[in-house]
Amino acid sequence: MNWQEIVEHYNQWITIFLMVGGLYIVIARGNMIKKLVGLAIFQSSVFLLYLSAGKILGGSPPVVAENVETYSNPLPHVLILTAIVVGVGTLAMGLALVIRINEAYGTVEEAEIFSQDDPH
Amino acid sequence: MEDQLPILQVVVPLLGALLVALFRERTLAWGIAVVVSWLAAAISAWLLALVVDGNTISYELGGWPREIGIEYRVDLLAAIFLVLVSWIGAVIVTIARQSVASEIDRDRQAWFYTMYLLCVTGLLGIAITGDAFNAFVFLEVSSLSSYALIAFGKDRRALLSAYQYLIMGTIGATMYVIGVGLLYMQTGTLNLGLIAERIGDVESTRSILAALAFIVVGISLKLALFPLHLWLPNAYAYAPSVATIFLAATATKVAVYLLIRYLFSVFDEGFVFGDLPVTETLIALSLAAMFGASAVAVFQTNIKRMLAYSSVGQIGYITLGIAIATTTGLTGGIVHAINHGLIKAAAFTAVAAIVLRTGAVKLTDLEGIGRKMPLTMTAFVIAGLGLIGVPGTVGFVSKWYLIDASVEAGWWWLGFLVVASSLLALLYVGRVVEVAYFRAPKGEVAAAEEAPPLMIAGAWALAAAVIYLGIDTDLTAGIAADAAAELLGTTP
Numbered sequence: 001m002n003w004q005e006i007v008e009h010y011n012q013w014i015t016i017f018l019m020v021g022g023l024y025i026v027i028a029r030g031n032m033i034k035k036l037v038g039l040a041i042f043q044s045s046v047f048l049l050y051l052s053a054g055k056i057l058g059g060s061p062p063v064v065a066e067n068v069e070t071y072s073n074p075l076p077h078v079l080i081l082t083a084i085v086v087g088v089g090t091l092a093m094g095l096a097l098v099i100r101i102n103e104a105y106g107t108v109e110e111a112e113i114f115s116q117d118d119p120h
Numbered sequence: 121m122e123d124q125l126p127i128l129q130v131v132v133p134l135l136g137a138l139l140v141a142l143f144r145e146r147t148l149a150w151g152i153a154v155v156v157s158w159l160a161a162a163i164s165a166w167l168l169a170l171v172v173d174g175n176t177i178s179y180e181l182g183g184w185p186r187e188i189g190i191e192y193r194v195d196l197l198a199a200i201f202l203v204l205v206s207w208i209g210a211v212i213v214t215i216a217r218q219s220v221a222s223e224i225d226r227d228r229q230a231w232f233y234t235m236y237l238l239c240v241t242g243l244l245g246i247a248i249t250g251d252a253f254n255a256f257v258f259l260e261v262s263s264l265s266s267y268a269l270i271a272f273g274k275d276r277r278a279l280l281s282a283y284q285y286l287i288m289g290t291i292g293a294t295m296y297v298i299g300v301g302l303l304y305m306q307t308g309t310l311n312l313g314l315i316a317e318r319i320g321d322v323e324s325t326r327s328i329l330a331a332l333a334f335i336v337v338g339i340s341l342k343l344a345l346f347p348l349h350l351w352l353p354n355a356y357a358y359a360p361s362v363a364t365i366f367l368a369a370t371a372t373k374v375a376v377y378l379l380i381r382y383l384f385s386v387f388d389e390g391f392v393f394g395d396l397p398v399t400e401t402l403i404a405l406s407l408a409a410m411f412g413a414s415a416v417a418v419f420q421t422n423i424k425r426m427l428a429y430s431s432v433g434q435i436g437y438i439t440l441g442i443a444i445a446t447t448t449g450l451t452g453g454i455v456h457a458i459n460h461g462l463i464k465a466a467a468f469t470a471v472a473a474i475v476l477r478t479g480a481v482k483l484t485d486l487e488g489i490g491r492k493m494p495l496t497m498t499a500f501v502i503a504g505l506g507l508i509g510v511p512g513t514v515g516f517v518s519k520w521y522l523i524d525a526s527v528e529a530g531w532w533w534l535g536f537l538v539v540a541s542s543l544l545a546l547l548y549v550g551r552v553v554e555v556a557y558f559r560a561p562k563g564e565v566a567a568a569e570e571a572p573p574l575m576i577a578g579a580w581a582l583a584a585a586v587i588y589l590g591i592d593t594d595l596t597a598g599i600a601a602d603a604a605a606e607l608l609g610t611t612p
Contacts, residue, residue, distance in 0.1 A: 019298075026287060035287060043294050046301065053305045076304075079253055083297065086260045090290050093264055097271060097283045104276035117277055 011052045018045035032101065032108040036094045043087045050076040050083070122170075126179035126192040129163045129202060130245045132156055137237035140230055149230035150217045153237055157210035160240065164202040171199045172599065174606065178250070186250070186311045193250030193313065196603040197454070201247040201377040204458055205370045208465050209240045212369070215578035216362040219472045223360045224272050232272055236366065238265035243374045252300045252310045252386075255378065256293065259342070263289045266371060269363035270355050281354035288351040292341030299334030302327045303386075316386050323391055332392065335382055343375030345439055346409035349432040356428035357481075361472035364424060368431055369465035373457045376438055380454070383442065384607040393445040402443030407537060409436030414544035418551070422481050423474075426548055427467055430507060433545070434460045437522060437538070444525045450604035452521030455597050459514035462589070463506040466582035470500035473571035473579060478564040483551065488561030490553075492568045497556050499579035504549035506586045509542045513590040517597055 006013075018041055025038025054076030062074040098108055105113050136156030140149045171177060177194040180186055194202070213236060224232050242262025249255050267289070271282035304310055306327050307318040322328055337348075344352040352372075356364050383392050392398050410433050417429035438460065441453025471481075473496045480486055490497040502513070509515035519538055526534035561568075570576065589596050 023291070026291065032283065039287060039290055042291070046294055046297055049298065049301050050304075053301065079310075082253070082257060086257065089264055090260070090286065093267055094283065094286050094290075097267070097279055097286065100271070101276075101279045101283060104279060113280060117280075 011048065015045050015048045015052065018042070018048065030110045032098045032110065033095075036091060036098070039094070040087065040091055043083070043090075047080045047083060050080050122166075123179075125163055125167055125170075126177060126194055126248055127181065129160060129167065129206075129248055130192075130241055132163065133160050133237045133241040133244065137234050137241060140237060141234045144230040146221070146226065146229040147217075149233040150213075150220070153213045153216075153233040154210075156237060157206070157213045157240065160244065161203075161206040161210040164199070164206040164244075167194050168199040168203050168599075170194075171196055172602075174602070186314065187309065190254050191250040191311055191313070192248050194248060196599065196606055197377065197380065198247050200454065200458065200599060200603060201374060202244055204373060204461050205240065205243045205247065208369045208461055209236075209243075209366060211578055211581060212362060212365050212465065212469070215469065215575045218572050218575065219361050219476050222476055223274055223362075228272065232269070232360070232363075235265040235268045235272075236363075238262075239269060239366070239371075243370055246374050247377055250312050252303065252312055252315065253297075254310075256297045256300060259293050259296065259378075262371065262374070263293060263342075266363075266367055269367070270359040272360050272363065273358040274360075275358045277354065278358035281351070281358050285351040285355045288341055288348075292338045292348075295334045295338030295341070297338075299331040299338060302331035302334065306331070312381065312386050316388075319387065323388065324395075328387075329396075332382075332387055332396075336379070336398075339375055339379045339382070343372045343379060343439075344432055344435055346405050346413060346432060346436060349409070349413065349435075352432060353425050353428040356431070357422055357425040361468070361475050365465055365468040365472060368427070368468050369461045372431065372435060373461050376435075376442075376453075376457045379439075380442060380450070380607070383445075384450070389445060389608065399443050399445060402439055403534070406436040406440035406443060407541075409433055410440070410537070410541040411544065414541060414548070417548045418544060420548070421483055423471055423483055423486065423552065424468075424481050426483075426552070427464065427471065430545065430548060431460075431464060433541070434464075434507070436541075437518065440534075440538070441518075441522055441525065444522075444529055445608075446525055446528060447601070447604050447608055448521055448528055449525035450607065451597065451601045452518055452525055454600040454603060455514075455521055456518035458596050458600070459506070459518045459586075459589070462514060462582060462585050463503045466499055466579060466586055467503035467507070469575065469579040469582060470496050470503065473575045476575070477568045477571055480564055483555050485564065486552075487555055487559035487565060488557075489565050489568070490556035492561050492565055493570050495576045496571045496579060499576075499583040500556075501549075501553060502583040502586055504545075504552065506590070507549055508545045511590075512587060514586050514596070515590070517590055517593050521597065 022038045022042030026035050029035050054073040056072050059070040059072040060068050062071040102108050133156055140152050171194055179192040181190045239262050242258045245258030246255050267282045267286045271279055306322045307315045341348045413429050413432035417426050420426035438453050438456045441449045506513040506515040509519040522538050523535040
């Protein structure tokens with residue numbers, strides 16, 4: 001693998017960076033909102049993973065028109081539309097839970113919450 | 121009508137959920153949920169009857185061929201899990217009314233039934249769909265609704281458990297979808313059957329190996345395979361009692377279905393178990409669950425947490441059967457998924473009845489409960505015997521298959537460990553029995569009366585199934601053996 005190949009696959013590098021970075025935030029942060037942000041970044045990396053696979057270099061959007069011979073695969077876009085909806089739903093659910101947790105505990109820091117409840 | 125059964129299986133509970141959300145009146149909501157759940161149960165039984173001879177039903181949504189559209193596919197394995205989810209779902213919602221009324225605010229009860237039916241929809245969808253991405257969507261439908269179900273719990277820790285489950289569950293589902301994406305890039309299709317046909321050409325590429333890893337880890341998070349089980353004990357302990365019964369009996373089992381589907385039908389089992397160290401890894405993790413989680417269960421003071429840790433341990437037996445990957449082993453795994461669903465449904469129903477009458481979940485607050493609620497506790501004890509694997513209960517049947525498979529594979533020590541780990545179940549079930557029967561009732565328990573008739577009937581129906589299916593094994597083990605043979609392409 002030479003430098004040109006590495007640079008040409010820049011979209012994959014972004015995917016990997018978002019994937020690993022997002023997951024790291026989920027694991028490393030104690031603030032519940034930040035964790036959800038990390039989760040959202042982790043999920044966005046999947047969007048890019050799918051969309052990259054559907055793109056054909058030099059291909060047009062998948063519309064019926066004259067002079068259109070090569071077009072990108074529309075299926076990944078449709079799938080990711082669904083995945084985005086799922087992601088929004090998950091984020092909304094998570095934020096709603098954090099609001100309720102904040103009302104019940106008065107904080108969104110995991111360490112402070114755990115010290116309020118004994119583990120059993 | 122018969123042609124449309126596969127889609128009705130999913131659409132009926134989905135529309136039921138919308139109806140409940142529309143009316144929002146708690147008694148009506150319960151009524152609709154009961155009717156809809158039993159309809160779904162009838163449909164699943166019908167589907168099972170259609171495929172029991174080895175037929176496969178293929179249903180193409182909207183008439184689009186499976187290359188470009190979504191296919192629903194019912195084979196024996198799918199039908200088994202459809203029946204398990206919908207029948208347990210129907211029994212539980214029937215007995216749920218008083219328990220839900222006592223644990224959830226008046227104006228939120230209808231929403232509880234909405235979430236319940238959505239969760240049923242999602243779980244049935246996972247089992248029936250033949251499309252990898254559609255399975256992800258249903259996985260999220262069932263997951264999001266189960267986070268909400270857990271958050272209905274009265275204790276504020278229910279919110280925390282729901283949040284933790286949401287984080288872990290979403291990581292699992294996202295990993296699953298990453299794996300599906302990699303499979304799609306290599307094979308150009310999302311249909312599980314077509315992936316299986318095309319995967320042979322690209323089997324040993326790194327993409328496929330990565331896809332397998334992502335999918336297995338993702339699903340393992342959902343099925344609470346040790347050590348990815350950390351979300352489960354708190355979620356089960358603090359969820360409303362009815363939600364606990366349903367999730368414990370069905371949610372992890374459907375994840376088991378998905379794992380079996382991928383390891384045996386999509387990926388080639390010769391590749392997964394022959395070329396990769398999957399058997400060794402899964403056996404090690406299963407044993408860790410069987411001993412580790414069961415040992416933790418022995419020391420729990422909260423009866424719901426005890427049963428939750430027991431669930432993690434019992435999932436170990438299921439994955440052990442999958443790991444052995446012979447017809448007998450896989451049969452043991454599938455049978456234990458069914459049997460453990462029944463056992464846990466019976467046990468948690470008894471616990472729900474106790475919580476309804478006394479409000480207590482701590483073992484120390486349950487002294488003498490067996491004398492005050494003898495019928496409920498008898499059902500619990502029968503379920504407990506099933507957990508231990510006493511002959512005459514379903515637990516014995518599945519352990520018999522697992523031991524048989526271990527010996528067949530030449531691992532007699534594994535059979536010995538299956539028996540040895542059962543002793544741990546004897547310890548934690550024994551602790552409950554000792555507290556419930558050999559101590560004098562006091563406090564709340566002394567004033568407790570027997571559970572409402574419907575709940576006793578439900579607990580006893582499940583307990584009766586634990587015994588009946590332990591003696592007449594044709595229904596469970598017979599069908600499971602056929603399904604295992606179908607998956608492995610052997611004759612039973």
